[in-house]
Each structure stands twice: as C-alpha cells, then as structure tokens.
Amino acid sequence: MANFLRRTPPKKQNVETITSENTVDILSSEFKLNKEKVSSILRSVGINLEAQNPVGELELYREVIASKIGDRSRFLNPDEAYIAELDEQLRSFDEIYIDTAPIIQKDWFLHFVTNAESILKRRKKKLIILEKTLEELHGLKDNQEKDKEVRIRSTIRPDLIRFLAKRGLVRIGDTGSQGIADDHLVQLFTQIGSKRNLLLITQDRGLSERIVRLSAELEKKEAEQEELPWFRRLFSRKSEETDTTHRMVVCKLVEEGKLKRCYICPECNESYYDDLHDCEGMVLCGRCYLNLKEQEAKQEAVNKKQREAELQAEEERQKRMEAEEARLEYERSRDTVENRLRTKRGKVFHISLIVLLALLLILLILLLVL
Numbered sequence: 001m002a003n004f005l006r007r008t009p010p011k012k013q014n015v016e017t018i019t020s021e022n023t024v025d026i027l028s029s030e031f032k033l034n035k036e037k038v039s040s041i042l043r044s045v046g047i048n049l050e051a052q053n054p055v056g057e058l059e060l061y062r063e064v065i066a067s068k069i070g071d072r073s074r075f076l077n078p079d080e081a082y083i084a085e086l087d088e089q090l091r092s093f094d095e096i097y098i099d100t101a102p103i104i105q106k107d108w109f110l111h112f113v114t115n116a117e118s119i120l121k122r123r124k125k126k127l128i129i130l131e132k133t134l135e136e137l138h139g140l141k142d143n144q145e146k147d148k149e150v151r152i153r154s155t156i157r158p159d160l161i162r163f164l165a166k167r168g169l170v171r172i173g174d175t176g177s178q179g180i181a182d183d184h185l186v187q188l189f190t191q192i193g194s195k196r197n198l199l200l201i202t203q204d205r206g207l208s209e210r211i212v213r214l215s216a217e218l219e220k221k222e223a224e225q226e227e228l229p230w231f232r233r234l235f236s237r238k239s240e241e242t243d244t245t246h247r248m249v250v251c252k253l254v255e256e257g258k259l260k261r262c263y264i265c266p267e268c269n270e271s272y273y274d275d276l277h278d279c280e281g282m283v284l285c286g287r288c289y290l291n292l293k294e295q296e297a298k299q300e301a302v303n304k305k306q307r308e309a310e311l312q313a314e315e316e317r318q319k320r321m322e323a324e325e326a327r328l329e330y331e332r333s334r335d336t337v338e339n340r341l342r343t344k345r346g347k348v349f350h351i352s353l354i355v356l357l358a359l360l361l362i363l364l365i366l367l368l369v370l
C-alpha cells in the first residue's frame, strides 16, 4: 500500500498538452453534456483546468464525469466470453474482499465492478470493503503529498462505493479493533478461512503472500484431518461446514479490471502472478518448472545411458556364458571321443592279447604233440 501510494516524481519531459477549451469540447460531446456542466463536475473534485492540460489526464477527467453522472457503460467489457469467464472465476467464492489500492489504481476498479455487477446480482454475492479502506480513502483525498490522480480517485470512489452498497452489491465490513487493515484481514481469514471460500483483491504483494501461505497451512490441516481415523474425526471439533475443502485466493487487479492471481512457488519460495485457475496457491513458477523439466531430462538421459550400459554388460555376459558353454560342450564332446577311442583301443588290446595268448597256447600244444 505504502509503496504504491508514494508520490511519483514530477516529470519534466515534453508532455503533450491540450487546451482547456478543447478538453471541455471533447468531453461535452462525448458525454452529451453542456460545457458548463463538464467544467463544474471537474471543479467539484478539485480539477481546475488550466490553459494547457496534459493529454494523459483526459482519461481521468472521463472517469470523474462517468462516476459523477453514474454512467459506467464505457467500462463494460462487450466481450461476452470474458464476462462468462469472470462469472466462472467469481461464482465459487462466498466472500470477495477488496483492499484500498485496487480501488484507486487507475480506472481498474470501475472496469471490475461494472463487469462484475450483473454476476454479483445474479449470484446474490457482495463485495466487502472494510471501513478502514473508506477511512484511508478519506485520508488520501486531502493529502497533498499524494499524486493528483490518487487524490481525485480517493474523492470520487466513496460515492461509488456507497451507491453500490445501496444497490446491495457492496457490504461495508467492520475493521475490528485492530488498527492495521492487513493484520485484521489475515486474522479474519484465519478465522473464517476453513468455513468459506474467500477471494481477496489487493495490490499488496506482502499481504497476498501472507494469505497464500495461510491458505496452504489450512489446506494442510484439512488434509491431516481427513486422514484421522473415523472415531478421532467424530470427536474432533470439525463441523459440517468443513466437510468440503475451502480455499482462499488472492488476486490483484490489472488493466481493464481483470484478475491476476498470486501464487507462491514451493521450490524457490517466490511469489508471482498468473491467470486465476481453480487450484492450490502453491504452484511451481515457470522458471522452476523449466529447471525441473531440464533436471528430469538430464536424469532421464543418465538413466537411459545407465540402462544401455547395463544392457550391453548383460549382452556381453550372455555372450561370455555362451562361449563358455560352447567351450565346455566342446571339451565334453572331445572328452567323450577320446574316452571312446581309449576304451576301443583298450578293448582291441585286450582282444589282441587274448588272441595272442590263445595262439601261443595252440602253438605250445602243437609243439608238445609233435
């Protein structure tokens, strides 16, 4: 909040200007109002046109007139697909809180409420703006240290907020006894976060990170609760309202009042903004995701190499075994042939010996007879 509202140093460069006469002409024809009415509306919020006015301020003048005459049609997004998307984004929340900064940053709040108006009415939901925010706006409108745009927006926004409150689209929330709205919001979200789906719209990154971490803690607690045995669950202080998972989502407003959600990367612990998806708030950031993918790819390459090496080693082992088997087979077969030959040779020798002995015996007998 403090950073956002710090006065930006005045720029002395060549600023394109437009005469006060031309400014009034343009605005009166755009809004179909007479010139006197245009000047008086601008004067009523402290804009006194000078001879030359920066062209860049024209948008602010348009915003002032549109707010004062209650015609916000120029902020309505004509794209039905976008309105359907916004409906999808907002419908799941029971309560939608809006911090001070998004209300006065450019004309984004006007875009947001104009686009969300019909959705909130149809879904019977309200935007909740804390009393503290109205007090802050009141303090900013007369603070000469703030930018002219901040002062003017702080002047015209409370009228719009009261108008929306009358129409039942805004509820002014009690800030509680705590002085700092941020701390009050964190405390409030801690109390009701497990019972309701909450959306906080803030431009404050520090506060956003506190809520995202708080949400992660509550989700973890709920998961632990789910894991308890049935008899422990029965006696624990869990009510029917906590039967479904509740979540807190934090977004900031960007151009055209669109929502960008704050996530925290569980890997590098840094927060970042991205489109609003229906998921938990702790999601890997793009850089860590790519790093992880790279690591995975490297690991996969290492694994592949290892698998290939193992496969090759196995093939070689098989080959060695086959060779060994073949050698053994050869040895066995050679052995057998040699043995057979040896046995044969042995048999032949024996037979020859017997024949020889028989012959000798016959010879001896013959000699004796003769």
Ligand SMILES: [Zn+2]
Residues within 6 Å of the ligand: 265, 266, 267, 268, 269, 270, 284, 285, 286, 287, 288, 289
């Ligand atoms: Zn990361």
